[in-house]
Amino acid sequence: MTILLLSPSFLFLLSAFLQACILSYYIKCRRSESLPLPPGPKPWPMVGCTFQMVRNRPTFRWIHKIMHKMNTEIACVRIANIHVISVASPELSREFLKKQDTNFSSRPLCLSADLTSNGYLTTILVPIGNQYNKMKRILVSEVLTVARHKWLHDKRDEEADHLVLYIYNQCKYSVERGLVNVRTAARHYCGNLIRKLIFNKRFFGRGTENGGPGAEEEVHVDALFTILAHLYAFGVSDYMPWLKMFDIGGHRKILKEALGKVKKYHDPEIDERIQMWKKGSKIEQEDLLDVLITLKDDNGSALLTTEEIKAQITELMIAAVDNPSNAAEWALAEMLNQPETLEKAVNELDIVVGKNRLVQESDIPRLNYIKACAKESFRLHPIAPFNVPHVAIKDTTVAGYFIPKGSHVLLSRPGLGRNPRIWKEPLKFKPERHLKDDGSEVVLVDHELRMLSFSTGRRGCPGVLLGSTMTTMLLARILQGFTWNIPSGNGSKIDLAESESDLLLAKPLVAMAKPRLAENVYPAI
Template identity: 30%
Template sequence: MTILTLLLYTSITALVFYLLLNLRTRHPNRLPPGPTPWPIVGNLPHLGITPHHSLAALAEKYGPLMHLRLGFVDVVVAASASVAAQFLKTHDVNFASRPPNSGAKHIAYNYQDLVFAPYGPRWRLLRKICSVHLFSAKALDDFRHVRQEEVAILTRVLVGAGKSTVKLGQLLNVCTTNALARVMLGRRVFGDGSGGGDPKADEFKDMVIEMMVLAGEFNIGDFIPALEWLDLQGVAKKMKNLHARFDSFLNTILEEHKSGNGGASNHVDLLSTLIALKDNADGEGGKLSDIEIKALLLNLFAAGTDTSSSTVEWAIAELIRHPQLLKQAQEEMDTVVGRDRLVTELDLPQLTFLQAIVKETFRLHPSTPLSLPRISAESCEVDGYHIPKGSTLLVNVWAIARDPKMWTDPLEFRPTRFLPGGEKPNVDVRGNDFEVIPFGAGRRICVGISLGMRMVQLLVATLVQTFDWELANGLDPEKLNMDEAYGLTLQRAEPLLVYPKPRLAPQAYESR
């Protein structure tokens, strides 16, 4: 009888506790709607293997502003342009920092990088360094020749492939990595990708993809701190191993540069600037340490290579599936540039259809389908709902760009929607138009947006101008697999295997 009484009291206490918790969510502190959380793990099981898909489906039921409980963490999800604008514009300062997470701790040098650093003086210093020395209009113009030279090397590798099929994504990754490395380090880090592939390049791309996959994992330890030490999914162990590999790669680069064996450049490279800043106090944030330099290099290599190459791979896949669009783009290229030389960055402003193709690729295949998480410094109100202090914010960039309330036939690849007479002729992707924000928006918008735009546009323009494309093994373009492999970045589930057929005179490929 005593045991039964104890059980009864325990049940009543649990019920009262449950009711009190739920009463707290009612007006005036009414949380946004969302699915009922499970005990302990909350809504983690609702995320599935492709969270941006799962969250988009949940938004159809609960609305564009949702509240989830992931373990013991409050999470709010924005799945419409208007809701995203409230978070990233109206309440931008309140959501300017990142929540604690194992990726930042174990991979990104324990928050000493730019991407995960808390909002404050150190973050502003790192962003200022990148904005002035790497991504300013002058810096981009100074290194225009580097990007064009690397893209020209890529075209010659593709011509040299003869009648062989190539793994386009791998070659694109080599190109973007070498272009960025020459700016950052003053030298290339890989071969050109010909001759059966570069093992170092293969390993580097695998490392970057593994980092994006691990960073995109919803690690249980991040949401249930008491379980962090158990590492139930083995994510922390994988992150530590990957960090060791990246750290070895970056240590080699740093030591070579300090010893003067890093190669020569006509311009001062970013790493030389960072090393110079290491010993000079800056009024806004102090000195730079070796760890901060490596953390910044890690950010730039990861964010500036795979995102661009995967976006270009998606664009070419879409054009292969839509041959009439490829033909139209080639006609524009022949009219503006001709067939006697390779397209340059100076030609890009005149290529309006090409720009529309790139915008449509960013819309349908954003490189970061779920924005990097942010955390609320204070409680606030959005759409009449209470957003608690310490809430994690996720913006479903992928779902917003496919919202049928904002886009006609949103699942169709239709570049003309961005041209005069189309449905969104004035919409851009630089963070001011929230219908399509592949680079994010607000204070934590991607610092490399200008470089990313130039690199993607130049690569797509060059591949459109210089080749006709056939799929490996005579595959029908309509049967091309367009499935996604989820990670922090949106990779193709199957790499694009293609046969490039040169469409210019041989001398044109030597024109740069």
Template identity: 50%
Template sequence: MNMNVTDPYCFTLAALFSLTLVLSLAIRYLRKPKGDQLPPGPTRWPIIGNLLQMVKNRPTHLWIHRVMKDMQTEIACFRFAGVHVITVTSSDIAREVLREKDEALADRADSYSSNLISHGYKDIIFSPYGESWKLMKKVMVTKLMSPSTLNKTLGDRTLEADNIVTYVFNLCRLQSTIKLVNVRDVALTYSHAVMMRMMFGQRHFEEPAEDGGLGRKEREHMDAIYQAIDCFFSSNISNYLSFLRGWNIDGEEAKLREAVDIINRCNDPIIHERMHLWRNKNGKETEEDWLDTLITLKDDQGMPLFTLDEIRAQCKNINVATIDNTMNNVEWTIAEMLNHPEIMEKATNELDMIVGKDRLVQESDIPQLNYIKACSRESFRLHPANAFMPPHGAIENTTLAGYFIPKGSQIFVSRLGLGRNPKIWDEPEAFKPERHLYDRARDPMGVTLMEPDMRFVIFSTGRRACAGTKIGASMTIMLLARLLQGFEWTRPPGTSQIELVSAESNLFMAKPLVASVKPRLAPHLYPKMQI
């Protein structure tokens, strides 16, 4: 059921206050654990808990962090109606969540957005912990993200790394005087193209854009993916009061439905056509991309392992998982470098020393690019894509930091809280890549994008860790290295500093980064665009 609300805020307040009269909910929502102490938290209303404060204090993540700072606590409990939401900003407690209590906290939170995006929990990101999820995770790790598969798709990733430097090079040639480039658009073009190549074996849905960038349908697809991600991470009251789902009280559900419809309109024709080809004896015979793998996997009885909806859900997972981190990290890193030219100089000097200027940097060079990886790590620490990790759900009663955590609680590990925690980091607000340069005698593998100690969050750890950490790290460092090697980046004329301000709905830069750029390699090194 859909409800058009002319004043969503007033309607929300009225709905919340009316709940206090619902006696049927009182027993459930007023029930408190006996003999166990919950983590500290703000004062709550009867029945609705902190739901009213959540609605009044947007964006919610800023309010939550402000409350925790005022209370001087690194673990807090907010009660939104009948749901205990536990927030964590300590690396010690984060490790407890993701290691010691990993299995007890391996569930996911139920919400309108996660249900819709996952086709009713038929995926790996949003599905509850259980046998179906374990099967999906196994396939993702052993099939799609296996070393052999990633080696097989190396050519696709290299092709798009070539395309992106040529795309920027062509943008420079098209501008007669000042060469200004939208860095976010460049990062999105690369991220989307790599994802499309590996998943669907093609760069475009329909006709390619003339300049080699995102076409109309690709841009529409990308915008819908980000809208779906924003809706998932937003704090909607229907996340905690399930009987309000479908009423579009916050206005977010309508946005989400539109976004998911767009993603389906882009993905589904390719999926349906591919399934038809595999079922046709004269159709496809060899697996060429991730979609082929998902379609051709068989169970013990020789039947297709996944249903149509499970394949659609997994494709959406890949859409969501391969886009935001790479784009966000590279844009913030270049923005920070523009404000610290000495850091950019060190990074380009590393490239010139290790790779040179006679060939383009390759994935095989990444292990040696320690300073560039340190810059990327520092951006992940200081500028995560979202304030919190996707919430973990408590399968059973447990404890964290000595506090009681009831079954059904949602645990939010704060990316911001960890990355900017002064107990963990010296000068936490400063961009200092050198802090990530390890002692090579102690760490012979050099700098990586792994962070198992949870001092900040890149790809997480534990059962719910990202299955694509290797591909995510490779995409991010490859894009950053290619842009730094191929071009000289400076602030736009008349700009003394890049404004480093985060958006509110997510933590992307509030305004897309625009920078002056000029090629720094010989013209013949910029390949011909391959679309």
């Protein structure tokens, strides 16, 4: 039998931590005597609802069950001494991210964000402060500008072409003629595209003969999705930092392994490119890596360190691969079960684009039904249960509830998008709900926060243009280029069951594709 001996120093630290929790809890209770916290389960002293959180995995489903049971659109779950506020009301969401945006503009300090951002060197995951201001300014003014978007157009166009070629080859030359794993195709389109924008290359290796991902790309994209799955995933040590050394749940190990796989492919590319610029063997910018390397401060020195560049590129990668691919997969799955919706989308493409060329980014403003399908997918099938957490900088009041300083505010993506008070038939895939009576252009962002496609407010997503373009082009290209059907033997409907552990389609969508354009259009790629 192994006996764990607690050292005097450990006991002292534990005692100090518990005393601090008690003091903090007492102060907050005194402050909130006049106003209640949002409704929620009764917390235990000091540890709050930590035990309930650990027992009820995945935590996001437990929180949503609490809100449903209590019939509330705002709930408070105290984990250790941190109040986690979940919100499913558009009105309250606007209060947090618009009216009181300044107060809720920071991010929490936690293990997953610390590891992913390499010690808070990036933008999205970084608490408010000088580093955030520096990196946000670079993204907004140098990396994700409209001018830069136009500059990178040809690279995006090349990857949209490659997507069609990859599916076309599966229709013509694979053993299972036309049987396509849509999740694989969508995720690797996103991975290929962001690699092309950053590194000016589609593959780290050679890929496969049919244009699909090789072993390197599969490892790379899988690692990115592993990071996303464990980022802000309610790890115990995120709320009790002193437990970090024990790695409860194994989050630290999983994240470090996934980040190691990403670095294996990123770091050699970045290090080699930095040396090329230093030696003068490269003098012209070709991609976003070049942009980040050549940024200068007021003294003419490099504005970013190598570690900042590496961390920011990882963050750009994880921000680009998930939302568009998930939206396209769910949209096609829903449309296969609603042939009339699929027919409307394809008819729009035939009217706007025709069949003699492939859809281009210049067509996007006129593809309102395609964008409505994508937006409906964002609404009904969001990629994540919550947005990136916002942290209260000071005590405040929202809707008559006391919100203590340090609270983590989470907007519920399914709570907003499936709110029956806001949406008629909230569980039905109905793109028409997003079309405007005046025929004006459909955009994928809902500024009234009735749903969350891309984050908004002071900490809003700076890559809305890129994300919207990727999503629309991905869905438009697969719908225009191919006729899609449910595989024989799968019944008359696609199983739309949601995964228990996340919000993905439980089984990756596999569908039959058949080229629908003139054959000479495809070789033109």
